[in-house]
Amino acid sequence: MVRQPTMKDVAALAGVSLSTVSRVVNGDPGRPDLAEKVQRAIDVLGYRRDMTASNLRRADRTSASVGLVVADVANPFFAALLRGVEDLARTRGVLTYAGSSDEDPDRERELVQGFTARRVDGLVIVPSGGDDSYLLREQQAGATLLFVDRPGVTLNVDTVLSDNAGGIATAVRHLHAHGHRRIAFLGDLQRIFTSRERLRGYREALAGLDIPVDESLIRLEVHNSQAAAEVTRELMARSDPPTALLTAQNLITIGAIHALRSRQLHHGVAHVGFDDLVLADALDPGITVVAQNPSSLGERVGTLLFERLDSVTGPPRRIIVPTTLIPRGSGEIGPRQ
Amino acid sequence: MVRQPTMKDVAALAGVSLSTVSRVVNGDPGRPDLAEKVQRAIDVLGYRRDMTASNLRRADRTSASVGLVVADVANPFFAALLRGVEDLARTRGVLTYAGSSDEDPDRERELVQGFTARRVDGLVIVPSGGDDSYLLREQQAGATLLFVDRPGVTLNVDTVLSDNAGGIATAVRHLHAHGHRRIAFLGDLQRIFTSRERLRGYREALAGLDIPVDESLIRLEVHNSQAAAEVTRELMARSDPPTALLTAQNLITIGAIHALRSRQLHHGVAHVGFDDLVLADALDPGITVVAQNPSSLGERVGTLLFERLDSVTGPPRRIIVPTTLIPRGSGEIGPRQ
DNA sequence: CTGAAAGCGCTTACAG
DNA sequence: CTGAAAGCGCTTACAG
Numbered sequence: 001m002v003r004q005p006t007m008k009d010v011a012a013l014a015g016v017s018l019s020t021v022s023r024v025v026n027g028d029p030g031r032p033d034l035a036e037k038v039q040r041a042i043d044v045l046g047y048r049r050d051m052t053a054s055n056l057r058r059a060d061r062t063s064a065s066v067g068l069v070v071a072d073v074a075n076p077f078f079a080a081l082l083r084g085v086e087d088l089a090r091t092r093g094v095l096t097y098a099g100s101s102d103e104d105p106d107r108e109r110e111l112v113q114g115f116t117a118r119r120v121d122g123l124v125i126v127p128s129g130g131d132d133s134y135l136l137r138e139q140q141a142g143a144t145l146l147f148v149d150r151p152g153v154t155l156n157v158d159t160v161l162s163d164n165a166g167g168i169a170t171a172v173r174h175l176h177a178h179g180h181r182r183i184a185f186l187g188d189l190q191r192i193f194t195s196r197e198r199l200r201g202y203r204e205a206l207a208g209l210d211i212p213v214d215e216s217l218i219r220l221e222v223h224n225s226q227a228a229a230e231v232t233r234e235l236m237a238r239s240d241p242p243t244a245l246l247t248a249q250n251l252i253t254i255g256a257i258h259a260l261r262s263r264q265l266h267h268g269v270a271h272v273g274f275d276d277l278v279l280a281d282a283l284d285p286g287i288t289v290v291a292q293n294p295s296s297l298g299e300r301v302g303t304l305l306f307e308r309l310d311s312v313t314g315p316p317r318r319i320i321v322p323t324t325l326i327p328r329g330s331g332e333i334g335p336r337q
Numbered sequence: 338m339v340r341q342p343t344m345k346d347v348a349a350l351a352g353v354s355l356s357t358v359s360r361v362v363n364g365d366p367g368r369p370d371l372a373e374k375v376q377r378a379i380d381v382l383g384y385r386r387d388m389t390a391s392n393l394r395r396a397d398r399t400s401a402s403v404g405l406v407v408a409d410v411a412n413p414f415f416a417a418l419l420r421g422v423e424d425l426a427r428t429r430g431v432l433t434y435a436g437s438s439d440e441d442p443d444r445e446r447e448l449v450q451g452f453t454a455r456r457v458d459g460l461v462i463v464p465s466g467g468d469d470s471y472l473l474r475e476q477q478a479g480a481t482l483l484f485v486d487r488p489g490v491t492l493n494v495d496t497v498l499s500d501n502a503g504g505i506a507t508a509v510r511h512l513h514a515h516g517h518r519r520i521a522f523l524g525d526l527q528r529i530f531t532s533r534e535r536l537r538g539y540r541e542a543l544a545g546l547d548i549p550v551d552e553s554l555i556r557l558e559v560h561n562s563q564a565a566a567e568v569t570r571e572l573m574a575r576s577d578p579p580t581a582l583l584t585a586q587n588l589i590t591i592g593a594i595h596a597l598r599s600r601q602l603h604h605g606v607a608h609v610g611f612d613d614l615v616l617a618d619a620l621d622p623g624i625t626v627v628a629q630n631p632s633s634l635g636e637r638v639g640t641l642l643f644e645r646l647d648s649v650t651g652p653p654r655r656i657i658v659p660t661t662l663i664p665r666g667s668g669e670i671g672p673r674q
Numbered sequence: 675c676t677g678a679a680a681g682c683g684c685t686t687a688c689a690g
Numbered sequence: 691c692t693g694a695a696a697g698c699g700c701t702t703a704c705a706g
Contacts, residue, residue, distance in 0.1 A: 053699035388676035
């Protein structure tokens with residue numbers, strides 16, 4: 001391991017002062033002959049500036065890095081979101097830290113504090129829903145905070161959300177238009193904001209259609225595919241089964257697909273899932289879904305972030321990204337056939 | 338934006354020297370009464386150490402951060418790999434930068450140089466296959482380099498790979514065991530190492546089975562689903578179509594699935610895909626795949642990385658992570674039925 | 675315009 | 691053990 005050359009080395013080789021090297025490195029023209037000598041020394045030594053030292057002394061203290069805390073970077077939804085943020089950051093020469101909280105408030109806090117200790121310029125957080133008052137201190141210390149996918153609890157900052165309630169409501173009305181009134185709702189953990197929003201969309205859409213809510217058709221706290229499959233089988237074994245299924249999350253949708261197929265019910269029960277799935281269009285019937293747009297969420301939150309970093313002032317903004325119903329067959333099955 | 342409190346502020350409030358604060362922050366015991374005074378001042382001010390400054394002066398110059406350059410963080414394979422690295426890094430209090438090269442050597446280089454300029458301790462790279470001699474300088478400067486998913490071109494460092502050739506060979510033998518001799522191979526861009534390896538596995542497996550290679554059944558440079566669907570339709574429209582399809586990548590598999598279904602051939606032509614897919618088991622027939630283990634790749638590369646950072650010496654190591662054939666129906670269809 | 679000096683927020687010899 | 695001083699690799703007033 002060789003010692004990395006420093007500005008001092010460059011200055012010595014070029015026969016100029018440290019200040020002159022710094023100015024050349026920072027693009028300040030100065031005397032052309034000196035600039036050229038410095039550039040030559042830089043090339044010879046293979047010098048590259050230490051951004052951490054540069055950042056330490058610089059007046060604006062900007063590190064050209066941002067941190068993103070999501071529930072799980074391996075989840076395709078959050079991976080697409082990360083990519084959206086990264087693409088926007090790249091256009092500004094900003095690099096992206098990524099971390100997974102696994103919905104654990106303690107891990108969220110560790111990640112956030114790790115990022116701020118490394119002096120990120122901005123921090124994009126998918127809040128896990130715990131006490132987020134600790135973020136106040138990060139904010140006061142200068143970190144530009146944004147929430148994405150879910151709003152904060154105590155903190156009110158720029159936030160980008162999917163239209164969860166609206167997307168589910170569209171799905172309910174779509175099923176109703178195909179003749180359904182007994183629509184079961186399978187939802188995730190209610191401590192997650194998006195789960196609560198989707199349930200709200202379900203209730204409000206039914207109310208708007210003057211359909212009384214049958215609470216026995218609402219099954220919550222379903223957090224994985226296996227649980228979803230069990231719940232689906234249970235619902236379909238009833239003497240008065242639902243004629244349609246609304247699955248409010250990816251893994252739930254997958255579980256329901258398996259359960260319906262194993263009971264040969266996939267041509268007899270309507271099904272709409274929230275979140276799109278690879279191969280959903282290759283199944284028979286294709287799975288009708290309400291698709292979110294995670295990379296758009298990422299881009300939007302990135303745009304807001306860099307606007308703030310460019311010192312846009314004003315009250316916190318909230319952006320709702322629309323969802324899209326994609327009919328593929330399963331959502332267009334009628335109540336009896 | 339309030340100025341972040343510094344060690345100097347803590348020292349002033351606690352009535353001790355800067356050195357004492359530094360020692361307390363770094364866990365050096367010292368006089369208990371002083372340590373307590375310092376801790377109180379830290380709590381009152383909400384002081385948190387600036388890691389970038391700490392790193393600058395520290396003897397080992399370690400930043401507790403690593404950088405990961407993959408082709409695309411939004412690709413589920415690379416997202417799982419990222420998660421594997423992150424999980425291992427977290428156990429050491431190390432944070433992870435992530436970046437997407439989109440297979441572009443220039444973007445790869447920009448990302449790498451951005452990470453090293455921020456003095457990451459380690460750098461995990463999925464090399465895009467261009468000239469990687471620039472990495473030599475990064476390595477000499479002290480960055481611990483590792484390759485994952487693909488080996489480097491000029492540089493020989495610790496590398497973690499999937500058993501691409503072996504996985505494809507297993508698939509060929511599996512199809513052969515079910516009676517196939519005319520097995521078409523659809524491969525991705527041959528400038529990508531994994532694509533070449535998979536083709537090699539195909540050729541070697543056929544040779545091992547004493548089946549002459551029919552070059553007209555090999556279709557390469559297929560880079561997306563649409564192209565794969567077209568190639569599939571073209572192959573199946575021949576007077577002597579293949580009886581089995583081997584699709585060497587995720588998007589190719591998806592394209593082939595669509596093409597076979599649109600021609601009602603999915604129950605008549607055998608099909609094995611490389612890389613697992615969500616819902617592959619919900620299709621009829623289920624799609625037989627050779628599954629990679631990306632999170633295991635991530636963990637393995639993380640393990641190697643931290644061993645090196647703990648100053649393990651010795652020659653570069655190469656780890657091959659096995660793949661798994663998962664029979665689900667499509668790969669068990671016979672040549673004529 | 676350039677260069678010498680101070681300083682960013684820390685850690686680390688060194689003296690007491 | 692503690693504290694004063696030097697220094698990590700830079701940037702930034704400031705003097706010439």
